[in-house]
Amino acid sequence: PLTLSENLAKIAQKIDFSKANGEEPRKDTAAENGEKSEEDSKDSTSFQASLWPWDGVRQKLRNALTEVCVLADVLAIAKEKRYMVLDPVPQEPPEVKPMVQVYSRKKALAGAAQVLMMGAERLRNSQNELARNRSTPDFHIELLRLRQNWRLKKVGNSIIGDLSYRTAGSKYTQTGMFEVTKAEEEEKMQTSPPASPNPNAPTPQTHNPKSSALKVTIPSELQGVAYIEVLCQKDQEDLCSANISLLNSSTASSNADMHWQQKLEAAQNVLFCKELFSQLAREAVHLRAPIPHMVVGNQIMANVLPGIQLIIGLCHSTGNDKKPSPPPHKSDHDHVLEHSLHQLLREVHHKNTHHPFPHPASGPIGPSKRRCLAGPSAADRYDLLEMTKSLTLLEQIIHQAQHFFMRIRTEYVLDTIAKEVKDPLIVSHWNALNSPTHSCVKINIWTNGYDTVCRTSLAVHVGEKSLKCICRDGRVMHMSYEPQELRDLIFCQIHQHQITAVQSLAKCMGWQFLANSSHLGLGAVEPLGNASSCILASPTGD
Incomplete structure (x- = not known):
């Protein structure tokens, strides 16, 4: 007899799962009653459909329930290991060869590199072809660079440009307008210079005017080369010279042969020099000085010290004038004055646009921090007037020139005394951190071989028109701009150092100090002052 499992399997083989459950009885009935015609079967089907309107829904629900049950059984079998165990079939691992992998990777990288190289070469060829087809630069590209x-x-x-420093804070009335147009091919061919027959001649650069698609038109008053010249004269003798914004002499060629960038820079330099000279000339007319300043043509003359004049001139030359060039000045010009004139006007521009922030934040905009603190600090009228005072550009450059001469005179006096006096030694140390109108020098006086016994130190502050000496004992002495006063002071300090050195040396040797006199009426007659003396007593009584 069959077992239960075999009987179940035999019965399950008779079930056709591809057919619906309701179709098989109907087919069996039709087979038994084969004598019925097709019309009767159609009538019965329509009659059954009318009797069971929800028959289709019932069949779909039954099929869905069957599928859900089967899915639940499959999940239960996969979850519970006691019903069935699902283990993967083990496969033999493929044999791995490292060299094969290396070669395959190299081949893949070589293929990718070849693709990239081909793309780069294609792009390079297209760029070269575009460059060959376009003989002159594009107007819009040049305009973008200009902008x-x-x-x-x-x-x-029209396209109008501006060269002025108004956005930087300038209040100069002269406009720096220029016009930008598209250069025509005929004009470029006419203005282009011929090729040089010299094989060693430098080749023209890429920004040659003949290859530029722009044409810049500058007003005639801004064409050419301009610079500010500063001279300090003493008895018609040049002491120092400074050239401001002095361009290269080769730029004196016509403006038509210059690139638009160089042409605009030169025009802006002309505008800057004109603004600087106009400001200085206006201040020279309005200032009240013991000796009035003079403005004649393009020159400003001001007195710095007695016998010394400061001359500031505006030199503006175009490429068309044929005037003889002036004789060149000395090459050792003062770079400090050159930098100062630039810096002074830049500071004016900066102050016009950068106002101090209010303190506190709710205060008005405009007053400085010192004026905002004048109320809480109970400032009087004198302090408020001092806050409102400000020096003009001409006054500042005159003060710097005065300090320049005071420094030169001080250096000359110290060097001369150091050469004349061999004993004691005089060493000067100039402070490297100075301002344009103030500097300091420290003077050390000592005797050779006895510098540890006695040393005299003093500091000299060099101002604009005066000197201030601070001695080691705290005494402060003020002197004028005359170098003879400083010379007398140094000699007086040398004499005092000699007496102090003798006293210190006598104390070390055991001698007794009895008396001294700074103005002894004996000995040779000195041109300035009298001789000094010191009385000592020997320890042995001799």
């Missing part, structure tokens, strides 16, 4: 460095705006059909 990156200069201010431009569209006025009607």
Whole structure:
């Protein structure tokens, strides 16, 4: 007899799962009653459909329930290991060869590199072809480069630029307008210079005017080369010279042969020099000095010290004038004055645009921090007037020139005394951290071989028109701009150092100090002052 499992398997083989459950009885009935016609079967089908309107829904629900039950059984079998165990079939691992992997990776990288190289070569060829087809630079590209460095705006059909420093804080009335147009091919061919027959001649750069698509038109008053010249004269003798914004002499060629960038820079330099000279000339007329300043043509003359004049001139030359060039000045010009004039005007521009922030934050904008603190600090009228005072550009450059001469005179006096006096030694140390109108020098006086016994130190502050000496004992002495006063002071300090050194040496040797006199009426007659004396007693009584 069959077992239960075999009987179940035999019965399950008779079930056709591809057919619906309701179709098989109907087919069996039709087979038994084969004598019925197709019309009767159609009528019965329509009659059954009318009797069971929810028959289709019932069949779909039954099929869904069957599928859900089967899915639940499969999940239960997969979850519970007691019903069935699902183990993967072990496969033999493929044999791995390291060299094969290395070669395959190298081949893949070589293929990728070849693709990239081909793409780069294609792009390079396309760029070269575009460059060959375009003989002159594009107008819009040149205009973009111009706009990156200069201010431009569209006025009607024209492009107008601005060279002035108004956005930087300048209040100069002269406008620095220029016009930008598209250069024509005929003009470029006419203005282009011929090739040089010299094989050693330098090749023209890429920004040659003949390859530029822009044409810049500058007003005639801004063309050419301009610079400010500063001279300090003593008895018609040049003492120092400084050239401000002095361009290269080779730029004296016509403006038509210059690139638009160089042309605009030169025009802006002309505008800056004119603004600087105009400001200085206006201040020279309004200032009240013991000796009035004079403004004649393009020159400003001001007195710095007695017998010394400061001359500031504006030199503006165009490439068309044929005037003889002036004789060159000395090459050792003062770079400090050159830098100072630039810096002074830049500071004016900076102050016009950068106002101090209010203190406190709710205060008005404009007054400085010192004026905002004048109320809490109970400042009087004198302090308020001092806050409102400010030096003009001409006054500042005159003060710097005065300090320059005071420094030169002080250096000359110290060097001369150091050469004349061999004993004691005089060493000067100039402070490296100075201001344009104030500097300091420390003077050490000592005797050779006895510097540890006695040393005299003093500091000299060099101002604009005066000197201040601070001695070691705390005494402060003020002197004028005359170098003879400083010379007398140094000699007086030398005499005092000699007496102090003798006293210190006598104390070390056991001698007794009895008396001294700074003005002894004996000995040779000195040109300034009298001789000094010191009385000592020997320890042995001799």
